[in-house]
Structures are given as structure tokens and as C-alpha cells.
Amino acid sequence: MPGPPLPFSWQHLNYWNVSLVPLVIMVIACLLYAEGMRRVTTWPTLRAVWFVLAIVVTFFATQSVIGAYDMVLFSDHMIEHLMLIMVAAPIFCFAAPLDLLREAGGPRVDAFFETRPLRVLLHPLFAFALYAVVIPLTHLTGFFNLMLTHEWIHHSEQVLFLVVGYLFFRPAFGVEKGTQMHPGLRIVYVMAAVPVDTITGLTLNLQTHNPFPAYSTMDVGTSTSILQSLHLGGGIMWIGGDALMLLWCIPIALTWVRYETKRTGELDAELDALGI
DSSP: OOOOOSSOOGGGGGOOOOOHHHHHHHHHHHHHHHHHHHHSSOOOHHHHHHHHHHHHHHHHHHHSHHHHSTTTOHHHHHHHHHHIIIIIHHHHHHHOHHHHHHHHHHHHHHHHTTSHHHHHHTSHHHHHHHHHHHHHHHHHSHHHHHHHHOHHHHHHHHHHHHHHHHHHHHHHHTOSTTOOOOHHHHHHHHHTTHHHHHHHHHHHHTOSSOOOGGGGGSSSOOHHHHHHHHHHHHHIIIIIHHHHHHHHHHHHHHHHHHHHHHHHHHHHHHHHHTTO
């Protein structure tokens, strides 16, 4: 299908490029979540609302003007990247899809989540390591050039961002089973990942030439405009990524305050019972 109109201008903000594959995946995800809700006795309505909101963010990131220009403008690709891995993925955590799967799947599925491979996959250290590897790998290596020349790799990368972001933020929010971590440690966990985006963004921002040959074969403007988009994208990852990380620390910090308040009350009650 033909690409979006170039060069980009603000008049193209209403440009949509609905792609069948991502749309089908989102519809299937909604149907599976709805089926899971049907199978369980009770399921919080708010979690379903979070799931729908995450799907909406994913839809706009991949199907709106953002998704239309993600293959020709590096800066736009970076906006889509942040929307998927740092907005949609964390919201999916509040929807608790794995908890729904465990409840809807019955004892066998629940027991499967207790096996060693799944416990390793869902461990915070594994999620952190995966995040630290995927971010630079998909932006500082030849993988990005492959993504520009193969549509199926592009769609796979979008799914990858959602999965990696979900696995990373899952223990940070502690909504689902198996994510019990002290709220203070959760903030340390999230903040420890900030340098990953900072270093990757700065590396892109300091490039003096176009590292992705596929851009040179596209009608995206001069080599200067390609480099400008690359620098802008690096800045978006650096500043935008760090800002979103800090933003998600706010609900974690509030959880920490509630935790300490509750713990203080319990300690006071114990001391009163001992007459101290």
C-alpha cells in the first residue's frame, strides 16, 4: 500500500493508516479478555476499563498518524515506541491479564504459572534484564534497519515493546500475583532502568551520520533531514522516556506511603497490646 504523504506537515495529523494485522491482534486480545471475564465468577470492572484503555492507546499508537509515519520518520517511531512500552504496557498491568488467565484457566493453568520456567520469565530480574537488552538492541543495531525493510518484523517489534513493557512494569505496580515487592524497592527498580533510555537516546542524539541505510532508499528528504529526525528521536527517548519513568513512580510512591502508614498503625497496635 502507498506510504503516507511526504514531507510531513501538521495538516497530516488527521491521516490514518489502518493496518489489518495489528487490528486483528487487538480484536483477538479483546475477545480473549472478554471470554476470560465470562469464565470467572467475579472480576473487577475497573480492570476491564484499564484493559480497554490500553487497547485504545495501542490503537492510536499503531493506526493513527503516529503509526502511519513510524517507518519513515525516526522521531515518529520513537513516539510510537514510548506510547507502546511506557504508556500502553503499564496500563495493561493494571488490567491484570495474567491473573485473569489463571482464574479462567482453572487449576492446571494456575499450576503452570508455578513451574520454574514461568517463575523465571515473570521474575523482576529477568524483566529488568530483558528491558535493558531490548531497548538498545532494537535501536542501536542492524535490527532497526531490518525492521524498516520488513513489515512483519515491524509488527513483531510493536508486540515486543508491549510484552517487554508489561513484564517490566508488572512487578513495579504489584497488581498481579507473584509481584510482591516492597514499594520502596519498586521505585529503585524503576529508576534503575532510566539509564537504559538515557544512554540509548544520547547515543542516537550524538550520531554524525545516518546509521540506517534503509532510510536512504526512502523518499524521506535529504540526508540532513534524516539526521535531524534521528537526533529528535534520540531526544524523545532520552527526555520523554525519563519523564514517563518518573511519572509512573508517582503511583508507586503513593502505594509506598499507604504501606508505611498501614505498617505504622499495625506496629502501634502491637505496642499498645504489649502496654509499651
